[in-house]
Amino acid sequence: MINLxxxxxxxxxxxxxxxxxxxxxxLKLRQLRLLIALxxxxxxxxxxxxxxxxxxxxxRSLAEIEEGLGVQLFDRLRRGMVPTSAGECLIQHARAISxxxxxxxxxxxxxxxxxxxTISIGTLPAAAAVLLPRALALLHQQFPDVTAMVKEGSFxxxxxxxxxxxxxxxxxxxxxxxxxxxxxxxxxxxxxxxLVARVGHPLLERQSIGWSDLGAWPWVLPTYGxxxxxxxxxxxxxxxVPVPRHCLETTSTQLVRTYVSMTDAIAFVPSEAAxxxxxxxxxxxxxxxxxxxxKPTGVIWCRDRPLDPLVHHFIDCLAQASRAVMNSMPRAxxxxxxx
Numbered sequence: 001m002i003n004l005x006x007x008x009x010x011x012x013x014x015x016x017x018x019x020x021x022x023x024x025x026x027l028k029l030r031q032l033r034l035l036i037a038l039x040x041x042x043x044x045x046x047x048x049x050x051x052x053x054x055x056x057x058x059x060r061s062l063a064e065i066e067e068g069l070g071v072q073l074f075d076r077l078r079r080g081m082v083p084t085s086a087g088e089c090l091i092q093h094a095r096a097i098s099x100x101x102x103x104x105x106x107x108x109x110x111x112x113x114x115x116x117x118t119i120s121i122g123t124l125p126a127a128a129a130v131l132l133p134r135a136l137a138l139l140h141q142q143f144p145d146v147t148a149m150v151k152e153g154s155f156x157x158x159x160x161x162x163x164x165x166x167x168x169x170x171x172x173x174x175x176x177x178x179x180x181x182x183x184x185x186x187x188x189x190x191x192x193x194x195l196v197a198r199v200g201h202p203l204l205e206r207q208s209i210g211w212s213d214l215g216a217w218p219w220v221l222p223t224y225g226x227x228x229x230x231x232x233x234x235x236x237x238x239x240x241v242p243v244p245r246h247c248l249e250t251t252s253t254q255l256v257r258t259y260v261s262m263t264d265a266i267a268f269v270p271s272e273a274a275x276x277x278x279x280x281x282x283x284x285x286x287x288x289x290x291x292x293x294x295k296p297t298g299v300i301w302c303r304d305r306p307l308d309p310l311v312h313h314f315i316d317c318l319a320q321a322s323r324a325v326m327n328s329m330p331r332a333x334x335x336x337x338x339x
Contacts, residue, residue, distance in 0.1 A: 022068035029101075031065050032094035034075065038062065040089045042080040051224050103308060118147040121201055122158035124172025125253040127297060130272040131188075134169060134321035147311070154226065154251055154305040164304060168311045169301040169319065173227035186315065187298040188322040193228075193290055194274035197266045209288040211239040219244040220267035222257050232268065235290070245246050270297075270324045282326050297322070 014053070037047045038058075041182050048055045066073050073144035074242025080140075083091055119139075122225075125130050127148070136148055149168060151158065161167045174185055197203055203213070221227045221244060236243045248259055261282055268290070277283040299315055301307060307315075 012168050018068075018070050019080065029063070031061060031099075032090075032097060034058065034085070035065070035091050035094050036098060038081060039083055039087075040073060042082065043102055045079070103165075103168075104306070106310065117308075118149065119310055119314055120149045120151070120167040121314075122151050122153065122161060122167040122170040123157075124155060124170070125152055125251050126270050126273065128152050129174045129253045130268070130276050131174055131297065131321055131325060132316065134324065135314065135318040136322055138317040142313065143310070143318070154223075156225065162300070165302075166307070169299045171299050172297065173299065174296045174298045175316060182303055183300050184300050184303040185300045187296055188318055189298075189325070190296045191325070193268040193269050194265055194271045194272050195286040195288045195290070196260060197286055198261045198263070198268055199281070199284055201264060201266075201284065201286075203266070203286050204284055207287060209286055211241045214266070214288075215244075218263065218265040219247040220259060220265050221247050221249050223249045223251055224249050228268075253287060256260075 025090050034047070034051070037050055038044075041047045041050060044055050044058050051058070069086075069090075071086045072084055072085055073090060074081040077167060086196055102116075121132070132150070136150075139146055139148070141246075149167075152162065155170065155172065159180075162170055171279065174187060176207070176291050195209075203217070221232065233243045248255075248265065250256060250259075253269070253273060257271060257277060259265060260267050266286065275283050278311065299318060301311075
């Protein structure tokens, strides 16, 4: 038994040494890209066509990698190839390396050549309505050749993309600082919320509205788990108003705008969005002030990942756009008394 255990231990240690030697001395970037292509196409012929090389060259390169690592990375099937568990592990990291190199290239070109690269942004719906378009316009003025890719969603849906490095940052309502230890954030502003309704809503005929007047109307509220849901419920309770139970729940600013404009439902939206809706004739701000609830907006990124110069420029553009929105806030507040 002792001899068997000793032999197994030597085999594992020898395998580790072989992997380390191949990893440090022979594994090349083109081989990682080959693995990514094999995972994408799952067929030697299609990979050869995509990479403009011969099928024997694809098979030979894969065999070299597997021999060097001492492990099979793909199962060869009649209709194609499927990565093994070891293959999936290596391919996952190969994709991360490829993405990091692409970002490093863009950052280097931006710094040395003065050319813009690509920035990937995840945004919560409320920030996408006004703040993000203004910031992107400012960024485009400074870097006309920049490519911006925007993905809209909830914080929970965007967080995996942030951690997987598919996006550089998330823009929207900040989460409690203790919620995620691996994230860092920068606050941009803390704007109040505005209560809105459709054009011609009966509440617009009143000079003032109190909390007791709000319970009789249908509502649109943020979904459970979204940053504003709990604070909103706490405000309702503090004013002794039952939390609306039969309501539409969504984080989609577009759905809020459309649904409220078609029904008697009312909803809280960021003040800059309320001003935009009012100017467009879509919705109207109600004569109701809420001073004990603000929307802290900012950017969130992974703490262990340095931000490249282009991302820093974009955050500066967000700060400029946020200040511009804040300067327009007196007008937004006047909307409460216009109708």
